[in-house]
Amino acid sequence: MSMDIKAPLLSIEHLTLALPGGADRPHAVRDISLKLEHGEVLCLVGESGSGKSMLAGAVTGLLPHGAHRQTGRIVFRGEDLTQRSASAMREIRGRDISMIFQEPMSALNPLQTIGSQIEETMRVHGVLARRHERSARAARVVELLELVGLPQPEWLRHAYPFSLSGGQRQRVLIAIALVLEPSLLIADEPTTALDVTTQAKILELIRQVQRKRHMGILFITHDFGVVAEIADRVAVLERGVLVEYGEAHQVLNHPRHPYTRRLIDAIPHGRFHGRPIADDIPVLLDVQGLKKAYPAREASSFAFWRQRATVPALSDVSFTLRRGETLGVVGESGSGKSTLARALLRFSRVESGHIRFEGQDFAHLANKTLRPLRRHIQMVFQDPVASLNSKQTVGQIIAAGPIAYGVPPAQAYRDARDLLTLIGLPEQAAERYPHQFSGGQRQRISIARALALEPKILVADEAVSGLDVSVQAHVLELLQTIQQKMGMALIFITHDLRVAAQICHRIVVMRAGQIVETGEVAQILESSQHPYTQQLIGAIPGRQSQRGERTNAATERACSVVTLDEQRIR
Amino acid sequence: MTRLFWRRFLGAPRTRAGMAVLAVLVVLALIAPWFGTSPWNMVAAPLIDPLTQWHHPLGTDMLGRDVLTGLVWSTRASLAVGLAATAATLMIGTVIGVLAGWFGGWLDDLLMRVTELFQTIPQFALAVVIAAVLGTSLNSTVTAIAIVSWPVVARVVRGEFLSLAQREFILAAHMVGQRPFTIVFRQLLPHALSPVAVLGSLMVGNAILTESALSFLGLGDPGLMSWGFMIGAARNMIREHWWLSVWPGLAIVVTVLAINLVGEGLRQALAVSQPTWRGGR
Numbered sequence: 001m002s003m004d005i006k007a008p009l010l011s012i013e014h015l016t017l018a019l020p021g022g023a024d025r026p027h028a029v030r031d032i033s034l035k036l037e038h039g040e041v042l043c044l045v046g047e048s049g050s051g052k053s054m055l056a057g058a059v060t061g062l063l064p065h066g067a068h069r070q071t072g073r074i075v076f077r078g079e080d081l082t083q084r085s086a087s088a089m090r091e092i093r094g095r096d097i098s099m100i101f102q103e104p105m106s107a108l109n110p111l112q113t114i115g116s117q118i119e120e121t122m123r124v125h126g127v128l129a130r131r132h133e134r135s136a137r138a139a140r141v142v143e144l145l146e147l148v149g150l151p152q153p154e155w156l157r158h159a160y161p162f163s164l165s166g167g168q169r170q171r172v173l174i175a176i177a178l179v180l181e182p183s184l185l186i187a188d189e190p191t192t193a194l195d196v197t198t199q200a201k202i203l204e205l206i207r208q209v210q211r212k213r214h215m216g217i218l219f220i221t222h223d224f225g226v227v228a229e230i231a232d233r234v235a236v237l238e239r240g241v242l243v244e245y246g247e248a249h250q251v252l253n254h255p256r257h258p259y260t261r262r263l264i265d266a267i268p269h270g271r272f273h274g275r276p277i278a279d280d281i282p283v284l285l286d287v288q289g290l291k292k293a294y295p296a297r298e299a300s301s302f303a304f305w306r307q308r309a310t311v312p313a314l315s316d317v318s319f320t321l322r323r324g325e326t327l328g329v330v331g332e333s334g335s336g337k338s339t340l341a342r343a344l345l346r347f348s349r350v351e352s353g354h355i356r357f358e359g360q361d362f363a364h365l366a367n368k369t370l371r372p373l374r375r376h377i378q379m380v381f382q383d384p385v386a387s388l389n390s391k392q393t394v395g396q397i398i399a400a401g402p403i404a405y406g407v408p409p410a411q412a413y414r415d416a417r418d419l420l421t422l423i424g425l426p427e428q429a430a431e432r433y434p435h436q437f438s439g440g441q442r443q444r445i446s447i448a449r450a451l452a453l454e455p456k457i458l459v460a461d462e463a464v465s466g467l468d469v470s471v472q473a474h475v476l477e478l479l480q481t482i483q484q485k486m487g488m489a490l491i492f493i494t495h496d497l498r499v500a501a502q503i504c505h506r507i508v509v510m511r512a513g514q515i516v517e518t519g520e521v522a523q524i525l526e527s528s529q530h531p532y533t534q535q536l537i538g539a540i541p542g543r544q545s546q547r548g549e550r551t552n553a554a555t556e557r558a559c560s561v562v563t564l565d566e567q568r569i570r
Numbered sequence: 571m572t573r574l575f576w577r578r579f580l581g582a583p584r585t586r587a588g589m590a591v592l593a594v595l596v597v598l599a600l601i602a603p604w605f606g607t608s609p610w611n612m613v614a615a616p617l618i619d620p621l622t623q624w625h626h627p628l629g630t631d632m633l634g635r636d637v638l639t640g641l642v643w644s645t646r647a648s649l650a651v652g653l654a655a656t657a658a659t660l661m662i663g664t665v666i667g668v669l670a671g672w673f674g675g676w677l678d679d680l681l682m683r684v685t686e687l688f689q690t691i692p693q694f695a696l697a698v699v700i701a702a703v704l705g706t707s708l709n710s711t712v713t714a715i716a717i718v719s720w721p722v723v724a725r726v727v728r729g730e731f732l733s734l735a736q737r738e739f740i741l742a743a744h745m746v747g748q749r750p751f752t753i754v755f756r757q758l759l760p761h762a763l764s765p766v767a768v769l770g771s772l773m774v775g776n777a778i779l780t781e782s783a784l785s786f787l788g789l790g791d792p793g794l795m796s797w798g799f800m801i802g803a804a805r806n807m808i809r810e811h812w813w814l815s816v817w818p819g820l821a822i823v824v825t826v827l828a829i830n831l832v833g834e835g836l837r838q839a840l841a842v843s844q845p846t847w848r849g850g851r
Binding site for chain 1 (some may be wrong): 757
């Protein structure tokens with residue numbers, strides 16, 4: 001791994017990117033200068049719209065339509081990339097500079113096997129591309145799958161993306177990015193769509209691979225917790241302007257710019273400030289022995305599939321909720337927490353068990369009898385886009401509930417406007433359509449819709465997971481304020497223990513449809529009994545982690561093999 | 571959103587061209603009596619060549635009826651049949667699609683099997699049989715067209731309902747206690763109707779074609795002058811007096827083309843009726 005250490009790997013000099021007319025500002029980024037050394041991880045941090053993905057696009061020559069470079073140079077290994085033609089950039093992309101994207105679910109072609117998608121990069125760049133090199137190509141694929149820690153690589157080569165989980169797909173994408181041993185890896189929010197435990201594993205993988213290969217990584221994120229895990233150096237972007245740039249420990253511990261400080265403060269602190277719930281407060285919701293299993297598919301020959309299909313969604317779930325209490329339901333995706341939410345809201349029926357609310361058993365009421373009672377339990381959904389009807393105005397969306405319960409429409413619309421003020425949006429928002437709002441604002445609208453019926457229980461299903469950390473902090477604050485004001489109970493479903501710890505009185509930890517641990521927040525965080533809970537706590541990003549001392553044997557071995565192979569591949 | 575839709579819809583040159591042609595056709599249909607009190611009147615010598623006499627610019631047919639008058643009056647028949655048949659088709663199709671998609675279960679099974687039954691029979695053959703059985707009248711033509719065309723609409727509406735039913739905003743409508751009736755009409759139908767509108771716009775053209783074909787075969791309303799009837803009447807002398815078939819043929823082509831242009835414009839405008847969400851988190 002002897003490289004020219006003197007020149008930086010990537011140096012961006014006075015780069016200004018222009019946005020097309022009609023955008024919210026003239027420049028995506030303005031006069032940015034950055035350096036990335038060999039074997040270094042540079043974190044590019046900022047909220048949505050700060051221009052960080054644009055900057056990555058400029059480096060790879062993949063700017064979105066309408067945006068273009070106005071001034072500045074992008075020097076990669078001593079060569080100005082801005083002077084390269086589109087076809088010359090294509091040669092570099094995938095070979096010297098490669099990328100990992102945010103959405104592992106949509107970044108793989110569902111109709112091609114994992115193996116052929118990994119091989120594609122080799123074929124495109126003419127590496128091991130000839131017919132008689134087929135077996136060498138296959139061997140390389142297996143090697144890479146092993147490197148990224150995927151089980152049964154021989155199997156996996158012939159598998160299709162649908163049989164993989166989000167975290168596994170992200171590993172495949174990392175494998176694809178590593179095929180040709182790039183010297184620069186651009187990772188655009190690679191863990192944002194994953195849950196916390198998977199995120200921790202993927203971050204560890206990226207770190208390991210980076211150290212083995214001495215790659216430079218440009219890591220884009222909005223989460224300072226992730227920055228603390230992985231960064232050597234940090235660059236903070238605010239609306240296209242570089243506001244802070246320096247060594248990671250310095251930026252994290254002594255941020256100079258207020259914007260950086262704000263982003264760091266937005267990291268969920270995991271400390272609960274609230275009055276505990278007294279034992280004599282009456283139980284509002286009593287859930288006993290909920291059971292539900294999704295119909296298992298026909299046994300297929302593929303192992304992943306079979307394993308997942310046999311997991312029951314809920315098995316014997318019981319808990320109670322007191323008036324005014326906030327209960328956190330924590331678990332990874334697939335732990336059954338969303339199934340639980342759907343059962344509580346009676347979007348789907350359970351096989352057995354009871355959901356007792358004010359003397360009624362919600363689990364077994366007929367639809368007709370249930371409808372008048374639905375107002376007492378309301379939900380804030382995860383997806384801020386899909387949960388609002390795009391053809392209705394915000395006013396119509398919020399007023400729909402009260403109107404259904406017989407409030408005169410004029411009154412309902414007046415109340416909707418008041419609610420908008422309560423959740424921090426202008427009254428005029430009532431006349432606009434959902435797509436005119438940002439993700440955080442949409443989540444506020446979703447909260448307003450739930451509040452319009454003055455529910456006694458509010459269920460928030462991953463309500464802040466899709467949002468930037470800073471926006472997330474605001475929405476959490478809003479939920480807390482409203483809960484105190486209206487005195488309702490809150491069931492807060494999340495994969496992020498930090499967030500749960502911050503606003504919940506009690507937490508139940510779910511895994512594979514079962515509750516593995518229940519307790520007060522402090523008790524869970526400080527003396528958790530169950531290994532799974534401890535694993536969740538360990539996955540919280542930004543806890544001063546021991547950087548990359550753990551290496552798994554497969555990675556070790558595969559890395560050395562690959563290094564020997566380097567000449568053959570180049 | 572609606573403003574954006576209209577801008578996308580009316581902004582496309584193809585939509586404008588189609589709309590312009592349709593506007594001309596509608597005006598012609600309205601002022602038809604101005605061209606002649608009845609298309610059936612024998613006003614001149616038979617078989618006058620087109621572009622030879624000022625009073626009969628497109629000539630006359632074998633019975634001395636003015637061809638231009640006939641064409642203009644036919645516009646009425648064609649547009650009326652096209653719109654009425656499409657309205658009837660959408661009505662039947664939407665009702666059946668909504669019932670199947672919303673209630674599901676055995677009702678869905680039953681309705682979809684019936685739909686498939688209709689889809690297995692060649693459309694035009696069925697239309698001919700129905701028109702023959704019901705007798706030759708405007709109503710029977712419209713009925714025949716509606717009966718053979720509704721299955722597509724029913725399938726589209728049902729499909730939309732099934733895919734929308736699990737979307738979070740529909741769950742939310744249940745959550746806030748909206749009644750099924752309200753959910754169907756206020757939440758589901760507005761979404762399902764976009765593809766139906768596109769389908770319907772293209773169906774008008776289809777209905778006009780079917781009507782022409784039925785009239786050509788002599789199964790149309792004998793009291794109604796239509797393009798298909800004109801072609802049918804002229805088919806015996808297509809070698810000596812070909813223009814008698816060409817004029818109504820051209821009229822059909824232009825009308826159906828205009829309708830399809832508008833339909834296509836509608837489809838494209840609705841396809842992206844709102845800016846895609848840029849989720850760079």
